[in-house]
Each structure stands twice: as structure tokens, then as C-alpha cells.
Amino acid sequence: MNSLLAKITPKVILFNIFLLFGVMSTSSVFSHGVTLADYEGPVVVNVLFSIGDGGKDYPAFVKVLEKSVPKYEGLDGLIRKYYLVTGDNKKAGGVYFWDSLEKANAWFTPEWFDYITTKFGESPSVEYYKAPVIVNN
Numbered sequence: 855m856n857s858l859l860a861k862i863t864p865k866v867i868l869f870n871i872f873l874l875f876g877v878m879s880t881s882s883v884f885s886h887g888v889t890l891a892d893y894e895g896p897v898v899v900n901v902l903f904s905i906g907d908g909g910k911d912y913p914a915f916v917k918v919l920e921k922s923v924p925k926y927e928g929l930d931g932l933i934r935k936y937y938l939v940t941g942d943n944k945k946a947g948g949v950y951f952w953d954s955l956e957k958a959n960a961w962f963t964p965e966w967f968d969y970i971t972t973k974f975g976e977s978p979s980v981e982y983y984k985a986p987v988i989v990n991n
Contacts, residue, residue, distance in 0.1 A: 890955050896985045897955050899962065902938065902947035903970055903978035909943030919946075931957025947978065951985070958982065 890897065909915050919937045926935050933951040940946070952958040962980060970978045 890982065890984060893955060893984050895954075896933070896988065897952050897958050898983040898985045899950040899952065899958050900947070900981045900983070901950070901978050902940075902945050903974050904944060904976045905939075905946045905974055906944075908974075909939060909946065912939070912943055915939070915943070915946070929961070931960070955982070 905915070908918075916939075926932060931953045933953055935951070936949040938945075938947045938949060950958065950961075952961075967977060967980075
């Protein structure tokens with residue numbers, strides 16, 4: 855995992871920020887079953903939820919995140935996932951790069967929303983974006 859983190863340079867972070875805000879959002883807040891009519895390309899899904907006191911011990915929280923990595927490795931349709939934690943350690947989430955809307959929708963099910971809501975006490979904010987142009991460096 856540390857070798858992966860070493861590859862995340864400021865340039866990579868900046869690129870992903872531009873990608874997130876430069877693509878077209880489907881809605882400001884995702885609701886169950888949202889679709890992107892007539893779009894067949896890759897999608898980016900931005901997820902954010904409150905973690906309450908979970909982020910107070912940041913190193914311990916990162917270890918919890920690292921333990922979930924195997925769940926995403928080899929996940930059908932998932933190109934890449936970045937784990938996110940806000941600067942104040944009060945919210946966490948992820949940026950998911952999917953090869954299709956179909957695969958993203960297969961992951962973000964009502965059961966997934968229920969799991970996150972139950973685990974963290976708050977429904978997550980989920981935004982879907984079209985990703986019509988991607989640059990890989």
C-alpha cells in the first residue's frame with residue numbers, strides 16, 4: 855500500500871481535482887436509481903459521508919481503510935478508487951472510476967446506502983459524473 859501512496863503526487867491529486875470538477879455532474883446529490891440517459895462511457899462517482907469521531911485517530915482510521923482494499927481489488931468494472939478523508943478528519947469517502955454506468959449502479963445499491971448509513975449514522979452524498987475525456991500520465 856505504501857508504494858501506491860508514493861505514486862500519488864501533487865500532480866496526480868491536482869489532475870483528479872480538475873477531473874472531478876471539469877466533468878458534467880448528473881445531480882448535486884445522488885438519489886437511488888439515478889441514470890445518465892444515453893451515456894455509455896466511463897463514469898466517476900464521488901462519495902462523501904460523515905465519520906463522526908472515527909477520524910480522531912487518523913492513523914487508526916487509515917488502517918481501517920487499508921483493510922477494505924481487498925474488497926475493491928479486481929472488482930468488475932472498477933478502474934480505480936481513491937480513498938478520501940477531509941482535512942478536519944470529519945468526513946471520508948472515495949472517488950471511484952468505473953468503466954460504465956452499469957457497473958457503478960451495480961455497486962451503489964440500496965443495500966450499499968443502508969450499510970453506509972447504518973455504519974456511520976448518516977446517508978452518504980454520492981455524485982455521478984460523466985467522464986468523456988480521460989488523460990493518463
